[in-house]
Amino acid sequence: MKRRDFLIGAGLFGLSSASFGPTSQGQTARPPSPWAQKLVAAAEGQIGETTIYDPAYVGLSFPNGDIPRERGVCTDVIIRAYRDAFGFDLQLEVNKDMKAHFRDYPKIWGLKRPDRNIDHRRVPNLQTYFKRQGASLPISDQSADYVPGDLVSQMLPGNLPHIAIVTHHKSPDGKRPMLVHNIGAGTRLEDRLFDFKITGRYRFRPEAA
Numbered sequence: 001m002k003r004r005d006f007l008i009g010a011g012l013f014g015l016s017s018a019s020f021g022p023t024s025q026g027q028t029a030r031p032p033s034p035w036a037q038k039l040v041a042a043a044e045g046q047i048g049e050t051t052i053y054d055p056a057y058v059g060l061s062f063p064n065g066d067i068p069r070e071r072g073v074c075t076d077v078i079i080r081a082y083r084d085a086f087g088f089d090l091q092l093e094v095n096k097d098m099k100a101h102f103r104d105y106p107k108i109w110g111l112k113r114p115d116r117n118i119d120h121r122r123v124p125n126l127q128t129y130f131k132r133q134g135a136s137l138p139i140s141d142q143s144a145d146y147v148p149g150d151l152v153s154q155m156l157p158g159n160l161p162h163i164a165i166v167t168h169h170k171s172p173d174g175k176r177p178m179l180v181h182n183i184g185a186g187t188r189l190e191d192r193l194f195d196f197k198i199t200g201r202y203r204f205r206p207e208a209a
Contacts, residue, residue: 036149042084043165043180051186063092075121088206094120123161135204143176153200
């Protein structure tokens with residue numbers, strides 16, 4: 001198996017619907033809290049900047065390692081948003097937690113020890129990290145339960161894990177909050193909350209970690 005195939009946490013080309021600009025809908029949910037506003041703004045700032053979906057395994061610098069910002073996967077949207085908004089480095093923090101609690105993390109990839117180049121870029125690892133930080137919330141089928149700044153993990157067809165950030169922008173019909181994510185065509189703002197099975201919901205505030 002090629003190393004790039006190890007990268008679980010992404011989307012599928014062809015799954016992306018038409019995108020909308022951050023303010024094009026004219027409808028917003030209740031105003032986000034200050035920390036969520038920073039996170040959402042940092043995620044939306046990647047729209048038009050990250051335009052390529054690229055799941056390749058890449059050796060990264062450490063800490064604060066990143067691939068070129070014009071490319072990435074769904075997890076890179078989350079990683080960059082937390083770095084840009086709060087200076088919080090998920091590469092460093094996930095690596096630190098995995099070194100201390102490796103047995104608690106998924107063994108899907110057959111690793112014997114942490115790999116700081118890729119661990120934080122895998123959805124199941126982020127799910128485990130956020131859960132270990134006490135950020136896990138109940139999954140709901142009610143759109144009102146999803147507030148700006150929430151992280152939503154989903155399972156795409158083909159058993160591909162995915163993750164996105166909930167925003168304060170409403171869907172065209174006003175019934176759902178829209179997501180910022182990279183599901184196959186770069187970072188976009190889209191109405192995809194209930195398009196796929198939701199596998200997790202997290203509200204992670206770095207200052208509360």
